[in-house]
Amino acid sequence: MVSRLKEPVFILGVGCTRFGNLLETPEIKGLTLQELAARAAAEAFADAGIEPNEIDAVIVGNVTMQTSNMPATYSQIAKWVGAQFKAGVHIDGACSTTNIGVTLGAMGIASGVYRKVLIVGLESTLSQPKKFSPYERVSIPTEEMWLWTDACVNQAYSVPQGYDIFPTYNGFIAQAYCRKHGVSIEDFDKGMFELCRTRRLHGSMNKKAILQQTLDDEAAGYGFSDPFEFWVSAYNPFLAWPSRLRSVVTAADGASAVILSSADGIDPNAPMPVEVKGWGVTVSDLPWYGDDPTYMAYDRISFDKAYAMSGIQPADIDYLHVHDCSHISSICTAELSGYLPEGRGLTLARDGSLRFDGSRPMSTHGGRHAFGHAWAASAGADTYEAVKQIRGLCGDRQIPKAPHTAVVHTHGYAMVSTVMVYEGR
Amino acid sequence: MNESIIRTYYENLAAGLLVGKKCRACDCITFPPTALCEKCGKPDLEDVTLSGEGEVLFISHSMAPPPNPRFNDLAPYAYGHVRLAEGVFVQGIVADVGVEPVEMAALYERCPLPVRARILTVEDLPILAFDLV
Numbered sequence: 001m002v003s004r005l006k007e008p009v010f011i012l013g014v015g016c017t018r019f020g021n022l023l024e025t026p027e028i029k030g031l032t033l034q035e036l037a038a039r040a041a042a043e044a045f046a047d048a049g050i051e052p053n054e055i056d057a058v059i060v061g062n063v064t065m066q067t068s069n070m071p072a073t074y075s076q077i078a079k080w081v082g083a084q085f086k087a088g089v090h091i092d093g094a095c096s097t098t099n100i101g102v103t104l105g106a107m108g109i110a111s112g113v114y115r116k117v118l119i120v121g122l123e124s125t126l127s128q129p130k131k132f133s134p135y136e137r138v139s140i141p142t143e144e145m146w147l148w149t150d151a152c153v154n155q156a157y158s159v160p161q162g163y164d165i166f167p168t169y170n171g172f173i174a175q176a177y178c179r180k181h182g183v184s185i186e187d188f189d190k191g192m193f194e195l196c197r198t199r200r201l202h203g204s205m206n207k208k209a210i211l212q213q214t215l216d217d218e219a220a221g222y223g224f225s226d227p228f229e230f231w232v233s234a235y236n237p238f239l240a241w242p243s244r245l246r247s248v249v250t251a252a253d254g255a256s257a258v259i260l261s262s263a264d265g266i267d268p269n270a271p272m273p274v275e276v277k278g279w280g281v282t283v284s285d286l287p288w289y290g291d292d293p294t295y296m297a298y299d300r301i302s303f304d305k306a307y308a309m310s311g312i313q314p315a316d317i318d319y320l321h322v323h324d325c326s327h328i329s330s331i332c333t334a335e336l337s338g339y340l341p342e343g344r345g346l347t348l349a350r351d352g353s354l355r356f357d358g359s360r361p362m363s364t365h366g367g368r369h370a371f372g373h374a375w376a377a378s379a380g381a382d383t384y385e386a387v388k389q390i391r392g393l394c395g396d397r398q399i400p401k402a403p404h405t406a407v408v409h410t411h412g413y414a415m416v417s418t419v420m421v422y423e424g425r
Numbered sequence: 426m427n428e429s430i431i432r433t434y435y436e437n438l439a440a441g442l443l444v445g446k447k448c449r450a451c452d453c454i455t456f457p458p459t460a461l462c463e464k465c466g467k468p469d470l471e472d473v474t475l476s477g478e479g480e481v482l483f484i485s486h487s488m489a490p491p492p493n494p495r496f497n498d499l500a501p502y503a504y505g506h507v508r509l510a511e512g513v514f515v516q517g518i519v520a521d522v523g524v525e526p527v528e529m530a531a532l533y534e535r536c537p538l539p540v541r542a543r544i545l546t547v548e549d550l551p552i553l554a555f556d557l558v
Contacts, residue, residue, distance in 0.1 A: 143488075143490045143491065143492050144492075146488075146492035147492040147493060147494075149492075150492050150493070156431045156457065156459075157431075157434070157457040158516070159493060160493070160495070160550060160552065161517060161518075161552040161553055161554075162487070162493075162496060162499075162502065162504065162517060162518045162547075162552060162554070163516065164487035164488060164491065164492070164504055166485070166487065166488050167485035167486060167487060167504040167516075168504075168506075168516060170485070171483070171485025171486070171504075172482075172483040172485055172506045175483045175485070175533055175536075176482075176483060185530065185533070238486075238526055238529075239488060240485040240486055240487070240488070241485050241486060241524075241526055241529035241530070241533075242526075242529070242530075242533075243485075286516070287506075287514045287515065287516060289514075290508075290514050291482070291508065291514075293482075293483065293506060
């Protein structure tokens with residue numbers, strides 16, 4: 001398979017709302033999904049320094065139709081993001097949606113059909129329209145949200161026969177990691193604690209994150225002077241032994257947007273563009289692994305494709321985000337990518353190496369636990385962070401030496417494995 | 426009416442049989458069955474009945490309440506990652522196993538453990554589960 005862009009493609013602008021709850025979070029409370037998308041797109045246009053009418057196509061992603069009630073999302077969102085009468089489509093790559101949108105947009109540009117493309121992802125995972133109201137929403141129970149989300153996985157066999165994401169994506173992988181690398185369950189727990197602590201630190205420095213309280217402050221709020229005592233308490237139960245509640249995703253509402261451009265579409269005064277160097281996309285279905293739950297073959301293929309297309313090696317990566325709905329799965333993926341040494345991920349989490357100011361910075365926006373997860377919007381939020389890190393605009397959580405090469409990986413449920421390679425100019 | 430591969434799978438389960446498809450081109454077993462060989466994509470498949478014997482490599486547990494209301498009366502339940510004797514990997518409920526952390530920890534130390542298929546009927550649907558043996 002030929003895997004090269006015929007022309008270079010650049011990210012010209014990015015936008016992202018705060019991830020939170022449309023019913024509670026001040027920055028987005030009371031908004032509809034149309035307005036959420038419009039806000040993300042408006043930020044991306046301002047960031048790119050272009051007008052909406054300069055866009056040739058818009059790609060809009062949304063996963064959970066039950067909460068949006070907009071199956072034809074593109075046509076309904078177009079007027080809200082200034083893309084009326086443009087080409088476009090609604091896509092669903094689950095939690096990889098906005099990454100898939102970037103690949104489709106980049107191919108449209110590299111083929112010469114488009115010069116500029118807008119990608120938007122929007123999602124509510126916490127509420128749904130109230131009795132078909134155009135603006136009033138009601139919260140949904142967690143298990144109902146997962147029922148609808150699990151529609152993304154094997155409906156023929158796995159889901160009807162008792163499939164549950166938490167043992168499959170957490171418990172089995174955690175046990176396999178411990179057995180494979182000789183890690184005790186106690187040390188695993190300490191590693192997971194420190195990884196969560198790092199992600200929550202990053203979230204506390206990010207005004208767009210759903211969780212902006214450090215783990216230490218949360219523990220103190222519950223009366224614990226030792227945050228690890230809080231970690232092992234009943235406030236942080238096993239969700240799928242030995243993985244705990246705070247090692248997994250925090251569901252959120254949110255929207256993100258990315259504007260792509262060809263080289264000849266870039267105004268000399270535009271903010272520093274970031275090049276889309278390459279990617280790898282690989283799909284699969286349950287079961288996600290064989291003998292070794294820490295090894296997902298489709299991720300190996302995606303990383304290999306992305307490295308070959310972009311011409312980079314793991315040693316070239318300055319910043320990495322991998323899908324971290326499951327913190328232990330994210331450690332496995334980071335090791336598979338070559339960014340972290342095999343079997344050392346938890347040790348590096350414990351010594352602070354994965355912090356924004358550590359030697360192997362990861363997920364500086366807070367990742368899926370602290371930044372939050374709004375399915376179709378999340379990959380765009382990951383790209384938003386990568387672009388801002390490359391530009392040196394992340395404030396308190398800025399990686400001291402702004403990264404030149406950033407890699408963003410996502411697991412779309414499931415599986416749509418994507419690996420994106422971005423480079424500063 | 427056309428024959429449904431999915432319906433046939435569950436009807437076989439109801440009869441106590443684990444029936445997949447074996448590829449005549451590459452010998453790969455696709456279980457549960459699909460329309461094409463999951464390895465090479467070829468359509469030349471024949472039925473193959475699996476033994477139901479295997480090993481559970483890891484056991485963890487589900488959440489409760491469960492997303493799928495079919496399992497309201499069962500959750501939380503033990504859930505296992507199983508390698509069948511024929512080399513196929515499946516995941517399913519491990520019956521009659523407690524899900525307290527101390528029980529999970531003990532099973533982690535003992536796994537892998539031999540298992541045998543057990544067909545449970547959950548709200549009229551036969552499903553593939555496993556017994557420790």
